[in-house]
Amino acid sequence: MTRHENREVLRGLLGPEGFELSCEECFEHLDRYVELELAGANADEAIPGMRAHLAGCPACHEDHASLRSFVRSDASEPR
Numbered sequence: 001m002t003r004h005e006n007r008e009v010l011r012g013l014l015g016p017e018g019f020e021l022s023c024e025e026c027f028e029h030l031d032r033y034v035e036l037e038l039a040g041a042n043a044d045e046a047i048p049g050m051r052a053h054l055a056g057c058p059a060c061h062e063d064h065a066s067l068r069s070f071v072r073s074d075a076s077e078p079r
């Protein structure tokens, strides 16, 4: 690994803007992210990179949207 590449990796890890999760990580944290969101917590701070990934990945964006509406309707519907 060259010094230049090394710096790129570091910036990816440390930069709040440039950091983005992979689809796998996104999927792993999606449940918790939605829970935090619906609880009114700062989900973006709890799981950094999530929002950036959702904004840039249509597949995960859709997963997020459907999980959100699923959790919400599940919580509001009495059984």
Ligand SMILES: [Zn+2]
Pocket (backbone or CB within 6 Å): 022, 023, 024, 026, 053, 057, 059, 060, 061
């Ligand atoms: Zn994705």
